[in-house]
Amino acid sequence: MAKSMPVSPLAPAAFPDLPLVKGVRFATAAAGVKYKDRTDVMLAVLDPGAAVAGVFTRSKTRSAPVRDCQAKLGGDTAGAAAILVNSGNSNAFTGHYGQTSVAEIVASVSKITGAPQSRVFTASTGVIGEPLPHERIVAKIAELNDGLDENAVERAAAAIMTTDTFAKGAGATVTINGKTVNIAGIAKGSGMIAPDMATMLVYIFTDAQVEQAALQAQLAEICNSSFNCITVDSDTSTSDSLMLCATGASGVDATGNAEFAQALEAVMMDLAHQVVRDGEGATKFVEIQITGAVSDAEAKVHGMAIANSPLVKTAIAGEDPNWGRVVMAIGKSGAEADRDRLSISFGDVLVAEKGWVASSYKEEDGAAQMKQDEITIKVDLGLGDGSATVWTCDLTHQYITINADYRS
Amino acid sequence: MAKSMPVSPLAPAAFPDLPLVKGVRFATAAAGVKYKDRTDVMLAVLDPGAAVAGVFTRSKTRSAPVRDCQAKLGGDTAGAAAILVNSGNSNAFTGHYGQTSVAEIVASVSKITGAPQSRVFTASTGVIGEPLPHERIVAKIAELNDGLDENAVERAAAAIMTTDTFAKGAGATVTINGKTVNIAGIAKGSGMIAPDMATMLVYIFTDAQVEQAALQAQLAEICNSSFNCITVDSDTSTSDSLMLCATGASGVDATGNAEFAQALEAVMMDLAHQVVRDGEGATKFVEIQITGAVSDAEAKVHGMAIANSPLVKTAIAGEDPNWGRVVMAIGKSGAEADRDRLSISFGDVLVAEKGWVASSYKEEDGAAQMKQDEITIKVDLGLGDGSATVWTCDLTHQYITINADYRS
Numbered sequence: 001m002a003k004s005m006p007v008s009p010l011a012p013a014a015f016p017d018l019p020l021v022k023g024v025r026f027a028t029a030a031a032g033v034k035y036k037d038r039t040d041v042m043l044a045v046l047d048p049g050a051a052v053a054g055v056f057t058r059s060k061t062r063s064a065p066v067r068d069c070q071a072k073l074g075g076d077t078a079g080a081a082a083i084l085v086n087s088g089n090s091n092a093f094t095g096h097y098g099q100t101s102v103a104e105i106v107a108s109v110s111k112i113t114g115a116p117q118s119r120v121f122t123a124s125t126g127v128i129g130e131p132l133p134h135e136r137i138v139a140k141i142a143e144l145n146d147g148l149d150e151n152a153v154e155r156a157a158a159a160i161m162t163t164d165t166f167a168k169g170a171g172a173t174v175t176i177n178g179k180t181v182n183i184a185g186i187a188k189g190s191g192m193i194a195p196d197m198a199t200m201l202v203y204i205f206t207d208a209q210v211e212q213a214a215l216q217a218q219l220a221e222i223c224n225s226s227f228n229c230i231t232v233d234s235d236t237s238t239s240d241s242l243m244l245c246a247t248g249a250s251g252v253d254a255t256g257n258a259e260f261a262q263a264l265e266a267v268m269m270d271l272a273h274q275v276v277r278d279g280e281g282a283t284k285f286v287e288i289q290i291t292g293a294v295s296d297a298e299a300k301v302h303g304m305a306i307a308n309s310p311l312v313k314t315a316i317a318g319e320d321p322n323w324g325r326v327v328m329a330i331g332k333s334g335a336e337a338d339r340d341r342l343s344i345s346f347g348d349v350l351v352a353e354k355g356w357v358a359s360s361y362k363e364e365d366g367a368a369q370m371k372q373d374e375i376t377i378k379v380d381l382g383l384g385d386g387s388a389t390v391w392t393c394d395l396t397h398q399y400i401t402i403n404a405d406y407r408s
Numbered sequence: 409m410a411k412s413m414p415v416s417p418l419a420p421a422a423f424p425d426l427p428l429v430k431g432v433r434f435a436t437a438a439a440g441v442k443y444k445d446r447t448d449v450m451l452a453v454l455d456p457g458a459a460v461a462g463v464f465t466r467s468k469t470r471s472a473p474v475r476d477c478q479a480k481l482g483g484d485t486a487g488a489a490a491i492l493v494n495s496g497n498s499n500a501f502t503g504h505y506g507q508t509s510v511a512e513i514v515a516s517v518s519k520i521t522g523a524p525q526s527r528v529f530t531a532s533t534g535v536i537g538e539p540l541p542h543e544r545i546v547a548k549i550a551e552l553n554d555g556l557d558e559n560a561v562e563r564a565a566a567a568i569m570t571t572d573t574f575a576k577g578a579g580a581t582v583t584i585n586g587k588t589v590n591i592a593g594i595a596k597g598s599g600m601i602a603p604d605m606a607t608m609l610v611y612i613f614t615d616a617q618v619e620q621a622a623l624q625a626q627l628a629e630i631c632n633s634s635f636n637c638i639t640v641d642s643d644t645s646t647s648d649s650l651m652l653c654a655t656g657a658s659g660v661d662a663t664g665n666a667e668f669a670q671a672l673e674a675v676m677m678d679l680a681h682q683v684v685r686d687g688e689g690a691t692k693f694v695e696i697q698i699t700g701a702v703s704d705a706e707a708k709v710h711g712m713a714i715a716n717s718p719l720v721k722t723a724i725a726g727e728d729p730n731w732g733r734v735v736m737a738i739g740k741s742g743a744e745a746d747r748d749r750l751s752i753s754f755g756d757v758l759v760a761e762k763g764w765v766a767s768s769y770k771e772e773d774g775a776a777q778m779k780q781d782e783i784t785i786k787v788d789l790g791l792g793d794g795s796a797t798v799w800t801c802d803l804t805h806q807y808i809t810i811n812a813d814y815r816s
Binding site: 057059060061062090092093094095096097098127128129130191233234235236237238308309310311314315317318320323324325327328329330331332333336337338339340342352354355356357395396397399400401403404 | 465467468469470498500501502503504505506535536537538641642643644645646716717718719722723725726728731732733735736737738739740741744745746747748750760762763764765803804805807808809811812
C-alpha cells in the first residue's frame with residue numbers, strides 16, 4: 001500500500017519550492033474514500049477568467065470523470081473554475097452509477113465555490129470497477145472551500161497520490177517584457193504508466209494570460225514529447241488527465257511567447273521524469289535516445305519497444321550490460337532497422353556497431369555504466385534523420401510485490 | 409541457469425510417447441558451446457525426398473541461421489536433408505562472422521551426412537551478440553552422424569533447451585485410407601516469447617507425403633492460430649524457427665487431407681501450450697478467449713493486450729480476480745471497444761457486464777477461479793463476430809530472478 005512503501009531511491013531530495021501562482025488556491029481533506037489517516041481529496045479553485053486546457057487518456061474504457069472533463073473543455077472562460085480530485089478509487093468502469101457520482105460532486109462543488117458546473121472538472125484515481133462513495137467527498141466540500149490557500153500546492157500534490165512514494169511538483173519563472181510569469185505543476189503516477197495522451201493526473205497552473213485555444217494547442221504539443229514519451233510498464237491508465245490552467249493574474253499575455261513555451265516544457269518534462277522516477281519498484285532511471293531512424297514516429301516506436309521490453313528492463317535491474325536484448329527489442333518493434341547500420345551505446349561507451357559488438361568495447365566499461373542510478377541507452381539506426389527520446393525505469397521484484405498484492 | 413531451475417509447476421507429468429516417424433533420425437552431443445555437462449547440439453537427418461517447410465521470426469535483427477534457412481526454403485526435395493541445432497548461443501547480431509559460422513557448420517554437415525548444402529538447415533538459440541564457437545560444433549558432427557537413431561527424438565528435445573525447465577514434445581497418429589500416418593514434434597522456448605511468425609525452435613516430423621508448397625502453406629496457416637497466439641513476455645526472439653518435415657515414408661499422400669490437418673494442428677497447439685507452460689517463472693497457464701470483436705484481427709489485438717499487460721499478469725500471479733485491469737488492457741489496446749457492451753468472465757463466473765460489475769458477481773467466486781493452475785478469461789466485446797484465443801502465463805518474482813541474472 002502507498003503509505004508503507006519505502007520512498008523511491010530515484011526521488012528528488014525534497015519537494016521543490018514552487019513559485020506562487022496568483023489566481024488559484026488549494027485545499028485538501030481526508031474523506032476516507034479508501035485510505036485511512038491521510039488526505040485523499042484535493043480542491044483547486046481558479047478566479048474567474050482563467051483559461052483551462054486539458055489532455056486525457058485515449059483509453060476506450062476511460063473513466064466517468066475523464067469523459068465529463070472532455071465534454072467541458074473549450075467552453076466560456078467567464079466564471080470561476082474548480083478542479084476536484086480524489087485518490088483511492090478511479091470511478092472507472094462503474095457504469096451509469098459513475099456518471100451519477102461525477103454529477104453529484106460537480107453540483108456540490110459548483111454550489112459551494114460559485115464556479116459554474118461547466119467549469120468544474122473532476123478526476124478520480126485508484127481501484128477500477130468499485131463504486132465511488134461520492135457522498136464522503138461531497139461531505140467535505142464546504143470544509144475544503146473554507147480552507148482554500150494559495151500556498152497549499154504541496155499538500156495538493158500529496159492528496160492525489162496512490163502507489164506514489166513521493167509527492168511530485170515542478171515550477172518555473174519567466175520574465176516577459178520585464179514582468180514575471182510563474183508556472184507551478186503537480187503530478188501523481190507510478191504504475192499503469194504508458195500514457196497515450198497524458199499521464200495519470202497532472203495539474204499545471206500559471207499566472208500568464210493565454211488565449212484558451214492557444215493554451216490547448218500548446219499543451220497537446222508539449223505533451224507529445226514529455227508525458228507521451230514515458231512508460232513504466234506499458235499499461236495505459238483509464239484515468240490519465242493533464243490539465244493546464246492560466247489564471248492571467250500576472251497581467252502578462254504569454255500567448256505564443258517562446259520563453260513561456262520553453263519554461264512550460266521544462267515543467268512538464270520535469271513532472272514526466274518524476275513519474276518515471278517513482279515508477280513502481282524502480283531503482284534505475286533510463287533515458288533512451290534514438291537517432292537515425294527513417295522518421296520521428298519510427299524512432300519513437302523503437303524507443304518504446306526498448307523501454308517496454310521486460311527483458312531489457314530486467315537486465316537493467318540486474319545491472320547487466322545486455323545489449324543483445326536491446327538488439328532484440330529493435331528487431332521486434334516493427335519499425336525499420338538494418339542490423340549492419342545499427343550502433344548502440346550505453347552512456348558514452350560504444351557497445352555495438354556494424355552488426356556486431358564494437359571492437360573497442362570492454363564488458364567492464366558497459367558494466368560500469370549499468371551500475372549507475374541514471375542510465376542512457378543510445379541507438380543510432382543509420383537510416384535517416386528521425387529521432388526521439390523516451391524515458392523508463394527498470395523492472396524489479398518490487399514491481400511484482402506491489403502489483404501482485406495491491407488492487408489498483 | 410537452465411540446469412538449476414526447478415521444473416515448472418505447469419509441466420506435463422512426463423515427456424509423451426511419440427509415434428515413430430520413419431525417414432528421420434536424430435543424434436545429440438555435448439559440444440560445450442556454453443553449457444557444461446549436458447547435450448547442446450542436435451542433428452536430425454531426413455532421407456532423400458522429404459518436403460521441408462519453415463516459418464521464421466519477422467525480427468529485423470534476426471539471426472544468421474534464420475536468414476540462411478529462409479533463403480533455402482522451397483528448393484528441390486531430391487536429396488537428403490539435415491537440421492542442426494545448438495543451444496547456448498544464438499549466433500544473432502554477430503555480423504559477418506555469424507554467416508561464416510553458419511557456412512562452416514553447413515559445409516561440414518553436408519560433407520558428413522551427404523545432404524546437399526541447400527538442404528542443410530541450422531538454428532542457434534541462447535545469448536545474443538557473442539561469436540558462436542562453431543569449431544566446437546563442427547568437431548562433433550562425425551560423432552553425431554554415427555549416432556543417428558530414429559528413436560532419439562526425446563534426446564533431441566532435451567539438447568535444444570536453454571532456460572526451459574522441461575523437454576517439450578507432442579505427437580499424433582492419423583489413419584488415412586486405412587494407412588497410418590505419424591506426426592512427432594519437439595519445441596524449446598520459455599522466455600523472449602511473443603512470436604511474430606513462429607516461436608523459438610520447433611521441429612515437427614511426419615511420415616506423410618505432402619507436396620512441399622502445400623506443406624508450407626499449411627504450416628503458415630496453423631502457425632497463425634497456435635504459435636502466433638502465445639506470449640510469455642511480449643518479447644520476440646531473434647531466432648524463432650518452426651520447421652515441418654514430411655518424409656513420405658508412410659506412402660500416404662496427405663496433401664489437403666482434413667484429418668491430417670487436424671492432427672497437425674493438435675500437435676502444434678500442444679507444443680505452443682507447452683512453451684507457455686514453461687514460461688519463465690510461470691505458475692499459472694492462462695487462456696484468453698475473445699469474442700464479439702469487430703474482426704478476428706481486432707479480437708487478437710485485445711487478447712494480446714490482456715496477455716501482455718504486466719498488471720494483468722501480476723494480478724494473476726497474486727491470485728487477485730482484478731477484472732479492472734482486464735478492462736484497462738482492453739481500453740488501451742487500440743482495437744474497438746464499448747464499455748457498456750463489454751462482458752468479462754473468469755472461467756464460468758460472469759464478472760462484469762453492461763459497463764460495470766455483474767450484479768450476480770461474488771468476489772469469492774472470482775477468487776476461487778484465480779486459485780486454479782489453469783485460468784480462463786473470457787471477454788465478449790458485444791460488437792461483432794470477430795474472435796480469437798491466445799495463451800499466456802503469469803508474471804512472477806521468478807521471471808525477474810531469471811532475467812536479471814541470466815544473460816540470454
